[in-house]
Every structure is written in structure tokens, then in C-alpha cells.
Ligand code: SRM
Ligand SMILES: Cc1cc2nc3c(=O)[nH]c(=O)nc-3n(C[C@H](O)[C@H](O)[C@H](O)COP(=O)(O)OP(=O)(O)OC[C@H]3O[C@@H](n4cnc5c(N)ncnc54)[C@H](O)[C@@H]3O)c2cc1C
Ligand code: SF4
């Protein structure tokens with residue numbers, strides 16, 4: 036007879052335990068799980084990406100329903116255990132189910148702590164623990180209203196970032212003077228606060244919540260000093276408490292959590308406990324890495340190995356908010372017997388602090404640049420005496436030894452037992468062994484075999500570096516994400532092969548690169564069409580059937596199947612004649628909506644497809660050309676009034692913007708390109724959030740790139756400073772050409788630049804005059820074929836079939 | 851010119867439609883999209899995506915499917931059924947080729963009713 040194993044709680048800890056148990060003792064137990072949450076086991080850590088919209092719930096499921104079936108597990112979803120009868124060896128659920136056990140595992144996790152202020156139980160007050168909380172927050176976020184998050188720790192800040200990402204106006208209330216004070220020292224806490232504020236999240240420290248206000252539903256939060264903050268949603272993320280009630284009701288020893296020995300056994304030899312609810316050696320844990328260790332110990336014990344023991348470990352903390360890099364480990368309090376080494380780089384927003392005791396690292400805080408976290412962790416764990424490298428320690432591993440700066444060399448230099456994945460406790464040796472032993476070639480392969488980077492994902496970069504180190508050229512990260520289901524090749528490979536093999540038509544690409552479908556799909560065809568246009572400007576015949584409708588008919592499709600038309604308005608400057616022509620067109624074609632766009636020009640919306648050529652004909656007569664508002668190509672160059680009018684203007688920003696737009700219009704790019712030129716650092720044209728921006732200064736022009744203000748918000752990086760307008764134009768054009776040649780289809784400049792490295796872009800465009808010139812020349816060449824106004828072409832009859840029905844049957848059918 | 855022959859209406863020739871493209875036929879209030887695949891097969895669907903009525907005739911045609919221009923649902927040209935995880939169908943109309951003439955039947959094929 037199989038032994039009966041019953042588990043209460045279906046979180047990350049018991050999930051891992053079962054995986055290990057099935058490996059160590061297959062078939063030994065009949066497993067039954069009761070879970071109060073009505074669902075399978077998922078990666079709780081990743082709720083924040085679900086909240087912010089970066090992931091869907093399906094993507095964070097760890098064990099799908101099939102896994103339970105395959106392993107013969109009975110999973111009671113939505114059953115909460117209400118009592119344990121230790122004498123009868125049974126548990127009872129709130130739905131009346133009774134199960135008897137030989138061995139019982141309690142893994143009930145934690146309960147979020149709720150501050151019992153007046154109003155805490157009103158609708159609109161949520162905690163942040165499970166998928167239901169996330170769904171409730173998403174629902175509330177649809178209002179795009181105001182939210183308050185109480186608690187400036189890891190969970191609170193992730194909730195705040197997610198809600199803000201979803202369009203809410205968020206205020207974080209934190210009772211301590213700085214954020215995440217348990218993991219960060221005040222300096223790093225301050226930088227973090229500033230970074231959050233830059234994203235539009237309000238942060239109030241030393242804020243003591245007195246009451247939640249509202250009549251039947253939340254309307255605001257009142258602080259002890261009387262301040263009232265309006266809000267329709269309040270998220271409390273002020274801490275967690277081990278969920279040990281069930282165990283204490285059953286008479287087990289409970290302190291802060293359920294007390295277990297180093298083998299995860301409670302005071303009852305047949306009952307184990309693990310996860311956040313368990314207390315080992317006086318400690319409770321709230322991060323998965325130690326919980327996964329507990330899971331391994333419990334699995335060993337349940338499979339009969341009595342030697343496995345849990346040992347205390349420090350786990351680094353990282354915040355999963357895209358764009359904020361932060362790493363904290365160990366103990367960094369000051370003390371007489373402690374010394375510290377600090378590095379600050381205000382311009383780059385970097386702060387690093389290492390706390391030493393007897394020449395050994397006891398704690399580390401890294402902000403802004405965290406790549407050396409694993410190395411510091413390793414030194415700390417091994418208690419390495421650092422006196423030899425004290426002078427350069429803070430600069431990180433790359434500065435030790437031969438003064439190397441290559442991050443790859445840094446990873447290569449890590450010892451085999453250096454921990455790479457904190458969540459799953461996977462060290463370097465295990466990963467490299469798994470790669471060689473199983474012939475792994477992709478990140479997904481490593482995840483499947485070792486779990487490394489499969490939880491919070493912050494070590495993905497390190498794992499990829501290990502893949503390249505182990506496989507050399509055979510590792511091709513692009514292979515991880517094929518362009519689409521029609522091929523196994525990634526975008527970069529396809530681009531390279533198009534050049535290398537001289538492929539000049541879509542069918543040629545599909546044939547030579549062994550496409551798996553006969554004529555591609557809506558993902559790969561537009562991409563291939565772009566690559567071919569960009570690479571063979573003079574030879575390739577554009578395939579309109581492979582363009583999205585907007586680019587095919589040179590107008591933007593609207594939700595009702597009508598189109599909008601946006602003519603170019605160079606640099607945002609217009610005239611009475613142009614405005615009159617627009618007014619006439621609007622009247623003549625009864626265009627329902629005329630709107631000034633966010634790109635400094637005028638949009639006419641609701642035009643019937645059949646009318647497009649006639650509308651364009653009239654606009655063309657007034658001198659208008661297409662504004663390419665529909666194109667993966669140059670959109671607008673926004674300008675401010677500059678030295679022509681403005682008392683602060685240092686250069687002719689309007690003129691430069693118009694010059695750039697006239698030079699670059701018509702070019703196709705991997706994704707849309709928007710630019711702006713501001714006449715002085717007051718930056719009225721908002722140049723510092725554009726794909727390319729120019730800020731005029733007395734001494735010339737500061738060129739910026741890689742900004743974003745759409746789905747993501749990101750200030751630009753500085754490319755460099757030039758003295759003349761001609762130079763500015765040459766640099767901007769070269770930069771865009773570099774992007775045209777290297778970008779992946781639909782990848783905006785900021786993503787491309789981040790992928791290949793800002794410094795690399797600067798090196799090629801600012802420092803290497805020859806390279807810059809050759810990019811510039813190639814752009815100029817391609818413009819010869821691209822600067823044809825698509826509207827006037829169509830007015831003269833091109834693609835007539837697009838704009839006319841093939842037949843109109845009504846009359847004949849009625850006969 | 852279109853003419854009705856029995857149940858079948860002549861709506862134009864195969865060459866009127868670009869390969870991997872579509873043209874529209876207006877029939878009173880209804881628009882029917884006539885598609886031509888890479889291998890010159892012809893299909894007809896009501897020009898209305900089952901998702902939110904997107905004009906399928908404006909989509910990208912690939913293999914036997916069209917991807918809707920509004921939110922990228924993929925619709926089978928043969929059956930009008932949404933592919934993959936999406937659910938819904940648009941009316942499919944029988945077509946016949948006579949020489950180079952495309953003949954369209956104005957009663958939707960059975961799939962829709964089923
Ligand atoms: C018309 C306009 C809104 C307005 O009334 O002001 C607009 C309208 C659309 N935007 Fe936009 N965007 C407009 C300015 C912007 C701006 C502001 C700007 O350009 O200064 C942004 C933020 C900056 C940026 O580009 O990121 C913006 C970020 C987006 C995004 C997010 C892009 C991203 O990668 O983050 C999309 C979605 C996309 O491209 O996939 C988008 C997509 C769209 C589409 C094309 C949606 C669609 O696929 O149908 C809308 C087309 C409506 C139409 O038919 O005209 N629109 N859109 C603006 C046209 C500017 C112009 O003159 O060309
Ligand atoms: C938003 C968020 C972000 C996080 N980010 C990170 C991170 O970046 N890194 C990190 O290391 N950790 C992170 N954590 C913490 C990590 O998720 C937890 O430490 C871990 O999931 C705890 O696992 P567990 O198995 O102990 O408990 P849980 O996963 O909480 O599982 C307990 C389960 O038991 C069920 N249960 C409780 N009582 C009963 C009962 N009486 N009967 C039946 N079922 C019951 C509950 O419904 C729950 O499903 C995060 C947590 C959250 C909420
Ligand atoms: S923000 Fe842009 S994409 Fe969104 S609805 Fe407005 S115009 Fe459309």
C-alpha cells in the first residue's frame with residue numbers, strides 16, 4: 036500500500052518539494068493537496084509583471100492541471116482546511132472533505148498584515164498576495180483614478196509601479212524615513228525614491244496612516260498629521276505574518292511561525308511544515324530561495340533520507356520594477372567594528388556600498404549598477420579576505436586581476452560554486468554542466484533543466500552569458516525567439532543571412548532559409564519586406580501585400596473601417612493657405628473629425644476608403660505630401676519656435692527641425708521614428724523623450740537618442756555634442772541609418788540601443804568619423820528611392836484596385 | 851460588369867485581385883470580400899471580422915487564412931472560422947471559377963449555420 040501524503044497549501048514551496056520527492060521516491064506516496072486558492076501552483080513572485088501587464092497569468096503557472104494528473108495527485112482547489120485531527124490523522128476542509136494521512140505537510144504561507152485603522156475593511160481596500168488581489172487591482176485600475184499604496188517595501192513598490200503602469204495616479208505612504216529600509220541604506224533608499232518619483236509615483240515617507248476615509252467605499256486616506264490623500268483604491272502592503280493558526284489550533288508548537296527542526300519536522304513527527312509559515316532556528320523567511328531549500332530538505336526527509344538539514348542563508352533582494360536596478364544582501368548597519376567602502380556616481384545614478392568586518396564582506400547595497408551582485412555575494416558567502424583588493428573592490432570584479440572590463444570575462448572568472456540564480460539556488464557549475472551534459476542551446480533549455488532564471492528572472496543576463504561562454508559561437512540568443520512560427524531563425528539571423536546570401540525577394544528568403552509555411556504569416560512578411568527594402572533600396576520591389584493595411588494604402592485604418600489622413604506639416608509650421616486647403620477638403624468630403632495631433636499636425640478622421648485618392652488630390656494641390664502617420668518610418672520632427680521668436684532661443688530649432696524632416700521623410704525604419712528639436716534646454720519640443728532629440732545650446736547642438744514616451748517612458752541618452760547644424764544633421768542621419776540596418780522589425784530605437792549598448796552607438800556615430808560617413812552615405816542613397824510621395828503616386832493611378840470595390844451587386848441582385 | 855447566372859453571380863476576374871490580396875463586392879448593405887491566395891485559390895467571406903467587425907479584406911493573406919487588420923485575429927478563408935484560441939466565425943460564400951470569371955453564390959455556405 037502506498038503511504039498517504041496530504042499537503043495543506045499549494046504554493047511555491049510544496050510545489051518544489053513534490054518535484055524533488057517524485058524524483059527521489061517515485062510512486063512512494065499517494066498525494067492529496069488542499070488549496071484555499073482555487074487554482075494550480077503558480078509563480079507568486081511574478082504577480083507584479085502580471086499586474087504591470089508584462090506577463091499573463093498563463094505564463095506564470097508552474098504546474099498546469101496536466102502535471103497533477105500525470106503525477107496522480109488529487110488537488111482540491113478552493114478547499115480550505117479548517118481542522119487537523121492528529122489523533123485520527125485526518126484533515127477536514129471547509130467544504131466537508133475529510134482526508135486521512137500518514138504524513139502531513141503544512142505549507143499555508145503567510146497572511147498579509149492589515150493595519151487595523153478605521154475603514155480598513157471597506158470595499159476598495161486590498162492586500163497584495165494572490166491572483167485575486169491582482170485581478171481586483173486591475174479592475175480598479177480601469178478607472179485610471181488615484182490609488183494609495185501603504186507600505187514602501189518590496190511588495191508595496193511593485194504594486195505601486197504596476198498600478199502606475201496601468202494608468203493610475205499612485206501615492207506610496209511609508210512610515211519610515213526612507214523606502215525599503217530593511218534592505219536599503221538611506222542613500223540607496225533616496226535614489227530609489229527619486230527614480231519612482233521620476234516615473235510619476237508620489238512617495239511620502241514618515242507618513243503614518245490614521246484612517247481610511249469613505250462612505251461605503253474608499254474615498255481617501257487620512258494621515259496622523261491630518262493630511263488627506265484622495266484615492267479610490269488602497270493597497271496595504273505593510274508586511275506578512277506566517278499563517279500558523281491551523282497548526283496552533285492542532286496543538287503544534289508555534290512561535291512566530293510553525294516551529295520545525297532542521298529537517299522541517301514540527302513537534303509532531305508525522306507532520307512537516309515548510310514555506311513562509313515555518314520557523315527554523317528562530318527565523319522565518321519571505322523569499323523563495325530559502326523556501327526552495329526547505330522544499331529540498333523536506334523532500335529528502337519524506338523520501339527516507341534523514342541526513343538532509345536546512346541551514347540559514349542570506350538571500351539577496353532585488354526589486355522587480357522594470358528599469359530600476361537594485362541589489363541588497365546581508366547586513367549593512369553601521370558599527371564600531373565595521374568599515375565601509377562607498378562609490379557614488381551621481382550623473383549615472385549609481386551608488387554602491389560594501390560593508391566590511393574584519394576585512395570580510397558582511398553586506399552589500401548596489402543601486403543603478405548591479406552586475407557585480409553575484410560576485411559580492413560569493414565573496415561574502417566564502418568569507419574571503421579582501422585586504423588584497425581593497426583599493427579596487429568597489430569597482431567590481433572586472434577591475435580585479437588584469438584590469439579587464441569585459442562583463443563576459445567577469446562571468447568567466449566566477450568560480451563554479453558561485454550562485455547565479457538566487458531564487459532557485461543554482462550555481463554556475465550546475466548550469467554549465469547542464470548545458471554540456473544535455474546539449475542545451477537556449478535559455479529555455481537551461482530553465483527547464485536547472486530552473487535557473489525561471490523564477491524572478493533577474494539573472495537572465497548572467498545565464499545567457501554562461502550559455503555563450505560554454506557554447507561559444509554555437510550559442511545564438513536569437514534562436515531563443517524565432518521571428519514567428521514560420522521559422523526557427525531569429526530576426527538577427529534572418530537579417531544577416533539576407534545580406535550574406537544576397538536574398539532579394541520574399542520567396543527567395545523563404546526558400547533559402549527553409550520557411551515552414553508556404554507564404555509566411557502576418558508577423559514575418561511585414562518584417563521581411565522591411566529588411567529587404569532597407570538592405571536593397573535600389574533593387575527590391577516593395578511587396579505591398581506584405582505590408583499592414585496602413586502602409587499598403589498610406590492612411591490609418593480606424594475602428595469602423597474608415598481611414599484617417601495626416602498630411603506633413605514640416606516641423607509643425609503651417610500657413611493660412613495650408614489651413615484653408617485643409618478646411619476646404621474637410622467641407623468637400625464631409626470629414627467628421629479634424630484633430631490636432633500630439634505630433635504637431637492635423638489629422639482628418641473618418642474618411643471613406645473610396646474617397647482617399649480624391650482627398651489626397653486636393654491636398655496635393657495645396658502642396659501637402661503624406662505625413663506617414665501610418666508608417667514604420669519617419670513620423671514627425673517636433674520643433675519649438677527657437678531663436679526666430681523666443682527670447683531664450685539659442686539656435687534656429689524650427690529651421691533645423693524642418694531641415695531634418697525634409698531630408699529624412701519617406702524613409703522606412705524598423706519601427707516608427709519620432710524626433711524633436713528644442714531651441715534651448717527648457718526643451719519645449721520635448722526632445723528628451725524622443726527616438727532622436729536635439730537640444731540647441733549656445734555652443735551648438737546636443738544630440739540625444741533612445742527616449743520613449745509611449746508604452747514605456749524613458750528619458751533620452753546623450754549621444755554627444757556638435758558645433759554646427761550640418762554636423763547635427765549628419766550625426767542624426769547616421770544614427771538612424773545604423774538603426775535601420777540593425778534594428779529588429781517593430782523594435783523602437785530605445786530598445787535597439789539598449790540591446791546593443793549605448794556606448795557602442797556612441798562609439799560608431801560620435802567617435803568613428805569614417806563609419807558615420809558611410810552610414811550617412813547609405814541613407815542618402817536609399818532616400819533616392821524612398822522620397823516619392825505615396826499620395827501623389829496613388830492620385831496618378833497606382834494601386835487603383837485598392838480603392839474601388841470589384842463589383843457592386845445591389846442593382847442586379849434586386850432585379 | 852456583374853451578371854447573375856442561376857444562383858451564381860459573376861463578380862469579376864481572377865486577375866482583378868492581387869495574389870495574397872482581396873477585393874470587395876458590395877451587395878446592398880453587405881460587403882463581401884473576395885480573396886486570392888498565393889496559389890490562386892479564390893474564397894469569399896463577409897467582410898466582417900467575428901471579433902469586432904474589422905474589414906477582413908484589408909488584412910494580410912497568408913496560406914489559407916487572413917489576419918484581421920484591427921486586432922490580428924486569424925480567420926480561415928475556407929470556413930470563416932477564427933483560428934487558434936479565438937472563437938467565432940464569419941459567413942463564407944461558395945465561389946466557382948469559370949475560365950477566369952469568378953462566380954459567387956450569395957447564400958452563405960453551410961459551415962456558418964452549423
Ligand atoms: C493621431 C495621434 C493621437 C492624437 O490625436 O494626437 C496618434 C494616433 C495613433 N497612435 Fe499614437 N498617435 C499620436 C501620437 C503619439 C505620441 C506622441 C508624439 O508623437 O509626440 C506617442 C508617444 C510617443 C511614441 O511614439 O512612443 C504615441 C504612441 C503610440 C504608440 C506606442 C508606441 C510605443 O512603442 O510605445 C502606439 C502603438 C504602436 O505604435 O504600436 C500608437 C499608435 C497609434 C495609432 C496608429 C493606433 C493604431 O494602430 O490605429 C493611432 C492612429 C490614429 C489615426 O488614425 O490617426 N501611438 N502616439 C497622434 C499622431 C501624431 C502624428 O502627428 O503623427
Ligand atoms: C507580489 C509578490 C512578489 C514577490 N516577489 C518576490 C521576489 O521577487 N523574490 C522572492 O524571493 N520572493 C518574492 N515574493 C515572496 C514569495 O512569493 C513567497 O515567499 C512564496 O511564494 C511563499 O511560498 P509558500 O509556499 O510558503 O506560500 P504561498 O505561496 O503563499 O502558498 C500558500 C498557499 O496556501 C494556501 N492556504 C493557506 N491556508 C490554507 C488552508 N487552511 N487550507 C488550504 N490552503 C491554505 C493559500 O491559499 C496559498 O495558496 C513575492 C510575493 C508576492 C506576493
Ligand atoms: S492613445 Fe493613441 S492608440 Fe490609444 S486610443 Fe488614443 S490615439 Fe488610439
Ligand code: FES
Nearest residue numbers: 899901902904918
Ligand atoms: S475586429 Fe478583427 S481582430 Fe478585432
